[in-house]
Amino acid sequence: MRQRFTARAVVVGDRVGTVVPDAVVDVTDGRIDWVGTAADAPPAGDAEVTAVPGLLVPGLVNTHSHAPMVLLRGQAEGRPLERWLREVIWPREARLTPDDIEVAMAAASAEMLRGGVTTSVEMYFAPERIAAAVGRTGARAVVATPLIPLPSLPPLAEQLRDAVALAARAPGDGTVEYGIGPHAAYTLPLPVLRDAAAAAREDGLLLHVHVAETRGEGADLLATHGLSVPALLAAHDVLGGRVLAAHGVHLDDGDLALFHEYDVAVAHCPASNAKLASGIAPVRAMLDAGLRVGLGTDGPASNDGLDLLADVRLAAQLARLREGSATALTAAEAFWLATGGGADAIGRPDLGQVAAGRRADLVHVDTRDLLFEPVIDPSDLLTHLVWSGSSRLVRDTWVGGRQVVRDGACTTVDAEALRADVAERARRLAAA
Incomplete structure (x- = not known):
């Protein structure tokens, strides 16, 4: 054709x-x-x-998303990250069904496509249902199967085995690939992170993990282990291979040097970081250190949208405010973070630019x-x-x-029917 x-x-x-x-x-x-x-x-x-x-x-590349959280959009307003998760988000997520997740992902995917986002990196439950939803809408996704110790989920070792087995069943046509998504160093035992990283490296999978999102997260780990989050991950053989760190808000020069040494990419999420008061990531310093950086919306419950073009503008504005310089992030660089830079960050040189090949x-x-x-x-x-x-x-x-x-x-799904379905399912989750 x-x-x-x-x-x-x-x-x-x-x-x-x-x-x-x-x-x-x-x-x-x-x-x-x-x-x-x-x-x-x-x-x-x-x-x-x-x-x-x-x-x-x-097509824009959303490098960090939990898109099925459209079911929780607008929930837990005004709470910092830890309370937001523990008091509202995790209890409601425990009541999700696989059908909920597939419907929500289809609605979110339609929302992203209408905003020009053609590829997203998803870290969420029921990864096969996420892939099925993307198959319906015609978008692309890298689905990082989450590893997280919640009562509603199997033991962590079983979660990891399932994630590796699922990755082997990816279609191989560039539409959906599976990775491994250990949640974070503050929620998972370090041996689990190490095992997940080893499995990802063995099979060339994307390892997607939250890193240094909040100041308290890093302070707690530093007090316990005497190391920053990136240094702790390096010490436990988590870095190396295709590693994509979400957020990276609280990184110092030593952390950036370590990320550069291991070629760790960063998914920068300015809107979510701002809404949850997590901080402003040092994007200029990341780029100057030679890191691969992409742009992400994070979940639509902490943004509260999936409009990556809006995040392009916010990324440039916040970078300039942080550095006190009107040239801290150019318009061209900001747009590149959502396109070619994002594709580079997730290891997909076939995406992100209007270019031959x-x-x-x-x-x-x-x-x-x-x-x-x-x-x-x-x-x-x-x-x-x-x-x-x-x-x-x-x-x-x-x-x-x-x-x-x-x-x-x-053209592929009935967005209005999906909207109504999401609204009904969200009411059920909120009422329980």
């Missing part, structure tokens, strides 16, 4: 913020063949031509709006997208060349 897309401009999704005006993107069998200006384009031949009046941008995960952002005026230089389109753009302007989304959102509506 050959497709040609024409657009006012393409935002490539690289670190320097390349914008191609009057652009053409050629796709064959779900992969991008060619990107450039219309003046330089090869003949279209028998390709199916789709003309979009605005920007074509890469990558998968044709494409998003059409309508620029026929006052938010996108004036445009003096093509690069203004990128800065307008970051500083004044909105996910409501996402009109169309393609995953591997397949259209999953058309004119703002999902």
Whole structure:
């Protein structure tokens, strides 16, 4: 199947913020063949031509999410992380059924697709049901099977065995892959973290773990072990391989050097960190230290949305506030964190950029709006997208060349029916 897309401009999704005006993107069998200006384009031949009046941008990569928590959106308002989890979230999650999780994931996936997010890293229960939901919507997901000591779950050793067995059953077509998601050093015994990391390295799986999210988390571990969280993980052979650390808010220079030594990537979650008053992560220092960094929404109960484009703007704003510098994180870098940088962070070089050889995960952002005026230089389109753009302007989304959102509506699932189903299930959880 050959497709040609024409657009006012393409935002490539690289670190320097390349914008191609009057652009053409050629796709064959779900992969991008060619990107450039219309003046330089090869003949279209028998390709199916789709003309979009605005920007074509890469499908956004959400590097840290617990998307089925749409069932808990808006719950436990005003509590810091530990109380938020223990007093409300974990007790309600104990009442979840696999059906609840699949319905919630389908609704969340539809929400993300309508906002231009085509890939998400999910750490949540019932991973096979999460994969089934993503199969319905047509999105992509890296599903890190969680390891966490909750009364409603099997023993941790059994959880790990199940996670490894499930990873071997991944389809291998780039739609869903499974990883291992040990929750955190403050909730799990260190030997479990070590065993999970060893299993992930053996099979080349993503190991996804919360690290240094709150100041108290690090202080407690430091008092007990005399080491920071990253140093503690290194000392117990948890680092190395495909490790993605969620949050990384409270990292000092030594921690950053350690992450660089082990090539640990970070999922930066500015909105969730701000809402729970966890702090502002040192993104500029991470990038300067050579770390791979992506952007994440975290769960929709602690954000409370899945709008990664909104997090792009917030990431840039908070970085500038933290550093006291208007150049601490450029618009191009902020957008790259949600696209090419995010793909690098999760070890998926086939995603995240509108570039030859990558998968044709494409998003059409309508620029026929006052938010996108004036445009003096093509690069203004990128800065307008970051500083004044909105996910409501996402009109169309393609995953591997397949259209999953058309004119703002999902083509694969009934979003309104899912909304009603989520509302009913959420009321049941809240009433128990």
